[in-house]
Structure formats: structure tokens, C-alpha cells
Amino acid sequence: MNFKRRSAVLIALLVSCLLVIVGCGNKATTTQPQAEAPKEKIKVAFVYVGPVGDAGWSYAHDQGRKYLVDKMPEVETTIIESVPEGADSERVITQLAEKGNKIIFTTSFGYMDPTINVAKKYPDVTFMHNSGYKTADNVGTYFGRMYQARYLTGIVAGKSTKSNTIGYVAAMPIPEVIRGINAFTQGVRSVNPTAKVKVIWTNTWYDPAKEKDAAKTLLTAGADVIAQHQDTPGPIQAAEEAGKYGIGYNMDMSKMAPKAVLTSAVWNWGPYYVKTVQAVKNKTWKNDQYWGPMSDGIVDIAPFGPMVTEDTKKLVADAKDKIMTKKWDVFTGPIKDQTGAVKVPEGKVMSDQDMLSFNWFVEGVDGTIPK
Amino acid sequence: MNRLIFKLEKRLTPSPAMVFIIPLISVLLALLLGAIFLVLTGEKPLTIYALMFEDSLGSKYGLTETMVKAIPLMLTSLGVSLAFKMKLWNIGAEGQLYMGAMAASWLPLTFPYLPVYLMLPGMLILGMIAGGLWALLTAIPRAIWKVNEIITTLMLNYVAILWVDFLVYGPWRDPKGSNFPITAPFAEAARLPGLGNSRIHAGLFFALALAVILAIVFKYSRWGYTINVIGSSERAARYAGMNIKRNILWVMFLSGAISGLAGMAEVSGIIGKLQHGISPGYGYTAIIIAWLSKLNPLAILIVSVLFGALQVGGYAVQVEGVPAAVATMLQGAILFFVLGGEVLTNYRMKLFGQKGEE
DSSP: OOHHHHHHHHHHHHHHHHHHHHHHHHHHHHHGGGSOOOSOOEEEEEEOSSOGGGSSHHHHHHHHHHHHHHHOTTEEEEEEOSOOTTTHHHHHHHHHHHTTOSEEEEOSGGGHHHHHHHHHHOTTSEEEEESOOOOBTTEEEEEEOHHHHHHHHHHHHHHHOSSSEEEEEESOOSHHHHHHHHHHHHHHHHHOTTOEEEEEEOSOSSOHHHHHHHHHHHHHTTOSEEEEESSSSHHHHHHHHTTOEEEEEESOOTTTSTTTEEEEEEEOOHHHHHHHHHHHHTTOOOOOEEEEOGGGTSEEEOOOOTTSOHHHHHHHHHHHHHHHTTSOOTTBSOEEBTTSOEEEOTTOBOOHHHHHTOOSOBTTEEOOOOO | OEEEEEEEEEOSSOOHHHHHHHHHHHHHHHHHHHHHHHHHTTOOHHHHHHHHHHHHTSSHHHHHHHHHHHHHHHHHHHHHHHHHHTTOOOOOHHHHHHHHHHHHHHHHHHOTTOOHHHHHHHHHHHHHHHHHHHHHHHHHHHHHHOOOHHHHHHHHHHHHHHHHHHHHHTTTSOTTTTTOSBOOOOOGGGSOOBSTTSSOBTHHHHHHHHHHHHHHHHHHOHHHHHHHHHHHOHHHHHHTTOOHHHHHHHHHHHHHHHHHHHHHHIIIIIISSOBTTSOSSHHHHHHHHHHHTTTOHHHHHHHHHHHHHHHHHHHHGGGGTOOHHHHHHHHHHHHHHHHHHHHHHHEEEEEEEEEOOO
């Protein structure tokens, strides 16, 4: 084949390619006018730190988004997933504001400063940052009291362990995670005062293989129930492979490891998203710091697995009732730290500020917090 | 039966026409493959490509953000290219960037009230020294015992990233930050000046200056020639009396220092504090950029901008409902075709039949 003929073939190939592309584009533009343009849509955007399919944190937020679209047909949503928390997030949030989104939910702690920075430039847009502590005129924060659900799952774990060693695969040593471990341990010890909760840090939110390895290490160390503060089902799958029990997080994980999952501590963002968008629509929105209790439905526990006994279910139901009616909360004294020193005296309840900056473990936790 | 033999023959000089045509065709083919994929997943390729272009290179904001993304890519690519020139496989730009960012952050966190004329130069020097020393750590065993630097530089990346994590989760936490894992924000004096309203910062100037300096060094200086000779043939270099050990140490140190500078520029110019995940893998992308640019410093500048655009555009198309994985796949396809095209520029493909028995 000589050069000319080869080029001719190449050119023909290229032209046909271009035709394909143009053709597709045309089809797209002709279908657009057929779409109805009803009254003004409310544009709402979500920024996720992981992929929507992570079966964890971002997935739970996306379920909330779907609930929102379902309940409010006038809402049009945009999502951007897998956005790193460094330099990229500020650009992504800016572009969402630039594209006419009126409410932007940024769903990871690392988006805090970028959200505040972008909010300064777009005073007409409402920003809601998830899990942080900085607000501005048009920036509110929202979170849920997951520790309440963790406490209930702790009761289930405490009743299910035979080795009295429970493993906890934890992402990062930040107050949110530490609070969860402490609440879980309080739950465990309320029904099983001799049990220990062993903690391993993975230093990642989303790494299926690493999370699974951490769980295997805990199983080898004698744990027979694995709890997790991670965004993938890796840890509970490790528990299932070892024939042990696990407690899921973020969403009902029973489908991922049906033989292992006792229950899961779950997020339920949907109703809150509807409430917030409605508040913005009715102009009643305020730049609050919302920390929703279980009685608002933002956190809960998933249905129990078949191996959970009636006796355990009863204990959980009683504790849940106390929390739901706000007669009692998890961090009510006396609470001791790992050295046995009393940190919260009898009859006192920990303040929100203290809970939000937790940096010590309660008695019964076997692990350390890097200082 | 007739068997087809497929052979690659190296061209003596890259075919001049091909140097321009092949990359162009490669990109077009990649876009075509992407288009087919997009059509199959029910998307509109033209709309998506238009959006990708508009949000990265075709609008003022997009362009500035592409440059923001390109700055750390330029610096780390220049850093690794210096080492690659001598066939020192420094895969550790990511870790060197982190160490540079860490050392540069130390100054404003410890002495927040320094005046700007001490603060910024101080951060710059600290960042470069830390990045350089981190690389030197692998250069010493390489120079003395010929310890494979690919392994050591790569492994030290993890150490550096975890070290920064340790600091921000532990001793360097902002005391006013409710125990959240970020350092206190830097004082205004520790922030690199920006360009107008955009997030482009003085790091761009560092990259441009370094590219010119490296281009001159490679082309005209005796030292540049030495590096080249050592890279081409260590034996010839030794025969010519060149000090190989000393050059390994210097080249690795400087290579790391440039990546350290990238880290300093990122925390000082963009993030304004030290935190987990300051780099989404710039140091690894740098390796690809350095190769695609054939270690030419000026080409590195251009290729870095293109990679910046590709990444910025990749996020932008998600607005159209394209999942993140598809955007990453498009980047991969473009890279694959450009690298494949590379082979055709340097090699001639020969197909010929041969009689053979089964």
C-alpha cells in the first residue's frame, strides 16, 4: 500500500467519524425543543466527595437527592461526584453557581473553606455545607446526630459478641468519628460491661481494599463483630467471609453481606433536603447550624438481620424510645475516659460544643487518637 | 498458509509531517472513541465536547482555572524531567511536593507575624530545601550502592503523604478548629499574590522562569551536556571523567526541590493552609506529561495546560449528567491514542506476508 492510498483511507475514516459525531449532535439538538418548558424550575446542585455508586456516604446523599426530586417536581438537580477536597472543589462549586443553581449542597468536610469563598461571590445563591462549622449570610451547615444511631447499634453488637471483642474500622481521627466510636462503645457497655471495642484507623474514607484489610486484622485479633465508619461495605464483607457479624453504616448494607449484617446505622437526608429547599423557596431559610436528632428522622437504624434475638430488639426499642422522646441522650454522665477518670459527672449531659470537638475515647475503647 | 508479520522499524529521524499530523489524528480518534462510548450510554457527544471546551479553555473563568490546575503540573513535570534527562527515574514528585508544602507551611504556622518580604522568600526556600532533601534521601543510596530509585522514590511518596496527615490530624491542628484536621489559615503575608480576580498565582511565574532556565541549561550549558551524556551512557561519561555520583546527588536534589516548590506554591497560592489531600496526584500526572513532552521544558508548559484543561473539562461535563467515570475514561482514551500515535511518529509499521506452515 503506498502512502497516498493510506492517507486516502485515513481521511475517509476521519470524515466518517466526524459525520458520526455531527450526526449525533444533530439528533440531540432536534430532540431538545420537544422537551416541555414548564414554569421556572428551582435549580439545586450537589457536590459529592465519592462516586455516587460508593454504596456509602455519597450514595446516601444521592438517595436524599432522589427523594427531593420525587417530592418536589419543580426542582431540577445537578450532581458533581468524586470531587477532591483540594484546589478542585472551589472551581466546581463556582461553576455550579455560575450555571444558575440557586441552592448548592456541599457534602464533605473539606469543602468548608471553598464553600465560604464561593458564597462571598454569589450572595443570591444559598449554600449548605455538610459536617463543618463555618457559616456566612448565605451559608448554613447541616448534620445529624449519628451518635444516637451508633449507640443503638452498639447495643446490638454488645449482645451479639461472644469473644467480648468488637472491631471498629474507623476512617479519620476527627471529632465526628471519635464521637461515633464513643457512642457505639457506650451502647456496647450498657448491655455488656466487659466488652472492648478495638479501633483501627485507615486514614481514608473510601478505599474498599484497605477497609477490608483493616477488618481482617481486627478479626484476626479476636473480634467477632465488625462495626465501621467507612464509606464502602468492605469491612462487613470481610466479616461475612470470616463467618462473623458486622454492622453497616450510611445505608442499609444487609444486601451486601446478608449473613453478617446485624443492622446498620443509616442516614436519611431526603426529608431534610425537601425542608431546606422549601424554606429557600418560601424565603424562610436561615443560615442555621442544623444538627438533627433521631426524632427528626435524619438518622436511624436499618431493619435487623434474622440472627438478632427478640431480647436484643426489645433493649434497642427501649433505648430508642428514650432518645426519640428526648428524655435521655447518649452522653449523659457518669462517663469515664480510657484512664478511668470521670469526664462527665453523674446527672450532667455533655454540651453540643464538647461533643462537636470530641478528642478523647470513653472507657472500653481499645485504641489511640493521634495527638 | 499465509501469515501476516507485523513489524515496527525505528525511523532514523521522526517523519516531519507525522510530528504534527499524528498527534492531531490521535486526539481526533480519541474523541471519536469517546463519542461512540457516549452515544452508547445515551449522551450527546457534541454538546458534551463543546461544554468540556467551553468550561476549560473557551471561557475566561475556565481558562484561568485551567492555568491554576496547570501550575503544579508544570512545576512537578519540570522537576521530574530534570531527573529523567539523566535517566534517574524519580517517581517521587508527589511526595516531594507534599514535603515542600509541609516545610513551607511551617513558617507561617510558627511565625504568623513575619513581614511579607521575609515570609514568602522563607517559605519558598524551605519548600525547595525540603523537597530537595526528600529526593536526596533516595539519591544517596542510588549513588553509592545503586539502590533502585524507582522503588525508593515511589515508597517515600506514601511516607510523605502520611507524614503530612499525621501533622494536620495531630500537632498542627488549628487550636480554634474544634479538632478538625486542618491547620490554622495562613496570614495574608504568607499568600502568594494572585493575578487580578482569578486564582492564578505567582507560581505561574516560577514555572515559566524555570522552564526557560532549564531549556537554556539543557541546550547551552556544560552541565546540561554532562547530564545528557550520563543519561545516554554512564560508561562513556565515566570514561570522559565525569563525576557521576556527584551529578546523581545534585540532579535528584534539584529535581525534588522543583517539586517542593510546587507544593509551596499550592499551599501558599491556592489552599492557604495545610490539609489532607493537597494534591490529587499531580506528581504522578507529571511523569506522563514529562514523557509526552519528550523532556522539553517548553513543551512541558503547553502539555501541562492541555492536561489542566482535560481535568477541568472532565469535571465540568458532569453538569450534563455524565458520570465522573466517563470523564476519566475520556482522559484515558486521549492519552492512550496520543501515546499510541507517538509510536507511529518514531517507528514505521511494516506488514508483510510470509509463507509458513501451521
